[in-house]
Amino acid sequence: MTKYDYDLFVIGAGSGGVRASRVASMHGAKVGVAEEYRVGGTCVIRGCVPKKLFVYASQFAEEFEDAEGFGWTVGETSFSWTKLVANKDKEIDRLNGIYIRNMERAGVEIIQTRAYLKDAHTVHLVAQGRDVTADKILIATGARAFKPVGLPGIEHAITSNEAFHLPELPEHIVVVGGGYIAVEFAGIFNGLGVETTLLYRGEKILRGFDDDLRTGLMDEIRKKGVDLRTDTDITAIAREGGRFVVTLNDGSTLETGLVMYATGRVPNTPGLGLEEAGVALKKDGAVAVDKFSQTNVPNIYAVGDVTNRANLTPIAIREGQAFAETVFNKNPIAVDHSIIPTAVFSQPELGTIGLTEQQAREKFGAVDIYKTTFRAMKHTMTGRDEKTFMKLVVDAATDRVLGVHLMGPASGEIIQAVGIAVTMGATKKQFDQTVAVHPTAGEELVTLKEKWVPPAAKAAD
Numbered sequence: 001m002t003k004y005d006y007d008l009f010v011i012g013a014g015s016g017g018v019r020a021s022r023v024a025s026m027h028g029a030k031v032g033v034a035e036e037y038r039v040g041g042t043c044v045i046r047g048c049v050p051k052k053l054f055v056y057a058s059q060f061a062e063e064f065e066d067a068e069g070f071g072w073t074v075g076e077t078s079f080s081w082t083k084l085v086a087n088k089d090k091e092i093d094r095l096n097g098i099y100i101r102n103m104e105r106a107g108v109e110i111i112q113t114r115a116y117l118k119d120a121h122t123v124h125l126v127a128q129g130r131d132v133t134a135d136k137i138l139i140a141t142g143a144r145a146f147k148p149v150g151l152p153g154i155e156h157a158i159t160s161n162e163a164f165h166l167p168e169l170p171e172h173i174v175v176v177g178g179g180y181i182a183v184e185f186a187g188i189f190n191g192l193g194v195e196t197t198l199l200y201r202g203e204k205i206l207r208g209f210d211d212d213l214r215t216g217l218m219d220e221i222r223k224k225g226v227d228l229r230t231d232t233d234i235t236a237i238a239r240e241g242g243r244f245v246v247t248l249n250d251g252s253t254l255e256t257g258l259v260m261y262a263t264g265r266v267p268n269t270p271g272l273g274l275e276e277a278g279v280a281l282k283k284d285g286a287v288a289v290d291k292f293s294q295t296n297v298p299n300i301y302a303v304g305d306v307t308n309r310a311n312l313t314p315i316a317i318r319e320g321q322a323f324a325e326t327v328f329n330k331n332p333i334a335v336d337h338s339i340i341p342t343a344v345f346s347q348p349e350l351g352t353i354g355l356t357e358q359q360a361r362e363k364f365g366a367v368d369i370y371k372t373t374f375r376a377m378k379h380t381m382t383g384r385d386e387k388t389f390m391k392l393v394v395d396a397a398t399d400r401v402l403g404v405h406l407m408g409p410a411s412g413e414i415i416q417a418v419g420i421a422v423t424m425g426a427t428k429k430q431f432d433q434t435v436a437v438h439p440t441a442g443e444e445l446v447t448l449k450e451k452w453v454p455p456a457a458k459a460a461d
Contacts, residue, residue: 006032008328009123009134011115011272014041015313016304017140018099019320022106027328031108032132034115034125039099042142042305043313045092050164051184053088055345058191066382079192081169088164117273120297124273136299136327139279139287140320141272143265143305153237156244157259160185169194170257174246176234177262178205180344183217185262187347190226197254198226201233206344210356210405212371216389217407220348223385234259267306284308291334293323301327310337341419343412348386351415353422354403357393366396368428370448376409377439390444392428399427404445414442 008024010017013035025031038045057079064074103110113127121133145159158166160181171194175186178200190196198205198221204214205228222228236247237259246254267286274281280288280296286308293301301323304316315337322333341353360367371391379386388408395402404418421431436443 004121004133004135006030006132006134008032008136008138009132010034010138010140011117011123012041012140012142012268012304012306013039013099013103013110014140014142014304014316015043016142016316016320017041017138018103019317020138020140020303020324021108021320022103023321023324024328025107027324029328032111032134033103033108034111034113034123036112036114036126038096039103039110040092040096041316044095044099046161046164048313049095050088050092051160051181051188052345053091054084054164054188055184055191055347057084058188059347061191061193062384066378066384069382081166081192085165116271117277117279117300120277120299136301138323139269139272139274139295139300139302139306140304140316141268141306142316143308143311144268145261146264146266147261148263151234151236153239153244154261156237156239157261159261163260166258171195172256173197173258173260174199174234174254174256175260175262176200177264178202178207178230179262179264180206182262183221183344183346185260186226186228187221187224187345190221190224191347196226197256198228199232199234199248200228200230201249203230205230206350208356209344209350209352210391210393210403211358212389212391213350213352213405213407216373216387217344217346217348217350220386220407221346224347265305265311267308269306282308292326292332293319293335310340312340312342315340339419339423341415341422343415345412348388348408349411351406351411351413351418352404353415353419354401355393356403356405357391360393360395360402364395364397364402367402368394368396369452370394370428370450371452372444372448374444376441378409388441390441390448392431392445392448394428399429401426401428401431408441410441414445418445 007029008031010021010033013033021031021033067074113125115123115125118124122131124131147154173189173194174197175182176199186196186198206214233249234246235249238245244256269285278297282288287302287306289302289307293303303319305311318335322335325331325333344350373387373389376388391405393403401422431446434446436446
């Protein structure tokens with residue numbers, strides 16, 4: 001008989017914690033999970049799922065316009081923000097219930113409370129005022145929205161958390177940031193008829209993405225009406241009646257109905273008692289772990305965004321699965337973070353996997369670039385000036401496809417399938433040998449024949 005109350009106790013019931021607890025329980029472990037908010041975590045409750053529902057909603061305005069090119073006459077339309085929020089909440093409730101039922105069916109005990117470590121084997125359950133012990137402990141508390149400390153008036157700004165529950169839409173909004181969340185919400189608000197300004201302190205949005213994608217998306221979202229301003233930041237926010245006056249770093253001001261900060265998320269480690277338990281943290285506050293998600297305290301592990309390795313829901317799920325297999329099934333698995341397909345549900349959508357052109361040149365030297373820009377077939381009838389872009393980055397020495405970068409409708413769906421080939425190490429020749437599906441945008445990936453030559457090289461010839 002174990003000397004502990006649980007074989008595994010998990011703090012946090014997000015994507016990683018849920019998967020780890022279910023799999024561990026199915027391998028025979030006695031598992032308890034503490035969650036202070038709702039089961040499902042950031043992605044399901046206040047992240048990618050409700051966000052994509054909002055993206056769908058925001059695209060209908062253009063769909064109504066585009067219908068005319070295909071012979072449809074669309075009558076007067078109207079939009080209800082209140083109805084959208086209510087329907088979104090209903091769907092989130094449904095998903096939350098599914099997560100709870102799946103965990104309970106697997107034999108996992110869910111305890112609705114905040115929890116923190118008292119030592120390496122003891123967890124304090126705040127709402128119940130009691131301690132429990134566990135042989136293994138998993139930290140899966142995710143990340144929280146970041147707002148800059150010390151900025152005058154920052155208390156007036158919201159984050160994506162509050163954006164999902166606004167009582168009404170403002171006439172104008174300022175979104176601050178240049179990552180996934182910022183560009184996605186800029187597209188959402190713009191599509192729903194809100195005058196939208198997107199501010200980013202850098203030169204180009206989406207740092208870390210291929211430069212062609214970054215430049216292409218900036219062009220497209222400006223065409224859609226978003227007032228995108230780069231090299232721009234806020235120095236103060238002041239409330240004036242029911243409005244806000246934003247002071248920018250060039251000294252100018254901007255009046256708006258709402259300010260939303262989407263400048264990233266930070267590991268949710270404060271108040272967890274990690275220091276008391278001797279768990280090492282990185283400079284950014286993330287839990288330091290090895291390739292098996294184990295901390296410096298042998299019986300304590302961490303998965304998901306709280307480790308700040310690759311902050312994506314599928315990665316947290318993979319890490320949770322790998323942890324449970326490693327610890328409770330004697331099947332050591334280390335998650336590979338080197339090749340990750342991902343999508344940005346901007347408007348237009350992005351899909352990407354592998355190395356950017358710059359990264360590939362730095363790592364491999366000689367690379368071949370294949371790329372194309374075109375108007376999607378649908379828009380030959382609508383007349384909409386929206387470009388689709390596709391790019392392959394290929395190792396010149398081995399012909400292996402090192403990166404694929406897409407912008408356009410269904411890029412997320414396309415990159416999921418293409419990701420299999422890239423992960424397997426497919427070559428450009430194998431792409432070429434694949435029969436095209438016509439007429440589709442995706443067929444361009446297997447029909448690209450001419451290597452791209454930089455303008456400077458052409459001039460030299």
